[in-house]
Amino acid sequence: xxxxNQNPAGELQVFDRSSAQQQYLHLTSGGRNHTSHTQIAAxxxxxxxxxxxxxxxxxxxxxxxxxxxIGASAAQQADAHSGAHPRYHGNGFTGRQVVxxxxxxxxxxxxEMRHKVLEEGRERESAAINRILGRRWNALSRSEQSKYYDLxxxxxxxxxxxxxxxxxxxxxxxxxxxxxxxxxxxFPSWTLSAG
DNA sequence: GATCCTTTGAAGCCT
DNA sequence: AGGCTTCAAAGGATC
Numbered sequence: 001x002x003x004x005n006q007n008p009a010g011e012l013q014v015f016d017r018s019s020a021q022q023q024y025l026h027l028t029s030g031g032r033n034h035t036s037h038t039q040i041a042a043x044x045x046x047x048x049x050x051x052x053x054x055x056x057x058x059x060x061x062x063x064x065x066x067x068x069x070i071g072a073s074a075a076q077q078a079d080a081h082s083g084a085h086p087r088y089h090g091n092g093f094t095g096r097q098v099v100x101x102x103x104x105x106x107x108x109x110x111x112e113m114r115h116k117v118l119e120e121g122r123e124r125e126s127a128a129i130n131r132i133l134g135r136r137w138n139a140l141s142r143s144e145q146s147k148y149y150d151l152x153x154x155x156x157x158x159x160x161x162x163x164x165x166x167x168x169x170x171x172x173x174x175x176x177x178x179x180x181x182x183x184x185x186x187f188p189s190w191t192l193s194a195g
Numbered sequence: 196g197a198t199c200c201t202t203t204g205a206a207g208c209c210t
Numbered sequence: 211a212g213g214c215t216t217c218a219a220a221g222g223a224t225c
Binding site for chain 3: 205206
């Protein structure tokens with residue numbers, strides 16, 4: 001029951017992982033992260049999946065811990081995920097390295113459209129902007145939304161390529177609970193055991 | 196400084 | 211399987 005290289009649609013899409021890493025580094029280095037990797041992909045041809053990475057400038061921590069090639073054994077270990085898969089956060093590496101979840105379709109839509117709402121000048125608060133974007137998202141046709149679903153699918157695929165064995169559980173329960181949930185007085189015990 | 200708000204979707208956990 | 215919870219982004223507001 002492999003998690004790798006198979007998207008939710010059941011398609012098998014495999015490409016060179018190290019190449020993806022280089023492209024990932026190249027594109028993400030232009031943002032707030034360090035810029036020392038631009039040389040890596042100086043002449044690299046751009047993979048069809050790469051444009052979506054423009055949306056994903058927060059996946060990589062400032063010091064990318066996986067620049068070394070991921071060996072087949074590591075991939076196999078991750079694939080086996082017998083409860084001991086590598087943890088992409090916390091103590092496993094020097095410093096605090098957290099791999100974020102890949103963005104879903106709506107998040108990608110928000111990233112693209114947020115600035116437009118800002119330019120309109122109607123709202124400045126993110127909560128209000130997100131309400132607007134939520135309405136606009138629901139107003140989109142299915143074909144219009146499919147663009148973002150497709151991007152999100154590729155995003156997840158590439159995320160799996162870059163972080164084999166990573167699981168959303170790695171970041172699960174790491175945030176503080178909301179006040180509204182704290183005041184309910186009734187929540188699953190597993191929410192308390194995290195950390 | 197930390198958390199909340201607010202949205203949708205993905206994925207985790209529990210029953 | 212189904213339901214609930216958490217996290218993903220964003221940045222002003224609030225604590």
